[in-house]
Amino acid sequence: MLQDALVEQSSQGQFTPEGRQDILAAAIGRPEHPGRVRAAGPGVGITDYFGSSSRQPSYSYSDTQRMTEEITKKVRQDLMQEIRAEVRAEFQMLYQEQFQSMRPMQSPIEEHVVPPPPTGRSGKGSCSASAIPEDDMDDGSPCLLYILEEDEMVLVARGTEFRSATVCHGMQLLEDEVKVSVDEM
Secondary structure (H helix, E strand, O other): OHHHHHEEEEEEEOOOOOOEHHHHHHHOOOOOOOOOOOOOOOOOHHHHHHHOOOOOOOOOOHHHHHHHHHHHHHHHHHHHHHHHHHHHHHHHHHHOOOOOOOOOOOOOOOOOOOOOOOOOOOOOOOOOOOOOHHOOOOOOOEEEEEEEEOOOOEEEEEEEEEEEEEEEEEEEEOOOOOEEEEEEE
């Protein structure tokens, strides 16, 4: 056969390639053509030419499927944890921004101490007021509500205190109670 003869000539040093006429071109019987691939001919596959692989696949199809499912499950869990952490961090940031914008500034106005109401009580109406209508205009005085947060006093509401009211919503006010209308929170 021609191929065996070429191998023998090459091993003895009798075959010398010249230009495009190398041992492969001589074995195929066609000169090398630039831009084309040399092949053994139509219908010859890689296993026909080189033989079948001696190595078998290391994993069966079911093992591969199971490992793929496990990896997919692990990636999903990791992704969900990462997303939860990002959402939690973003929510905390937005919550803190919202809380800071709602937090009232410290008022330069001194805190108004509410004195105990006068002892004269009237049972008129839901929230009793002064008997003289003109006194209603001067009856209310501004007041502030502070809460202690950590080590500082924080203003949480502004309102109007009505000292002369003795009944509110049908209930008698005690001596240490006073009617207050909340104007701003």
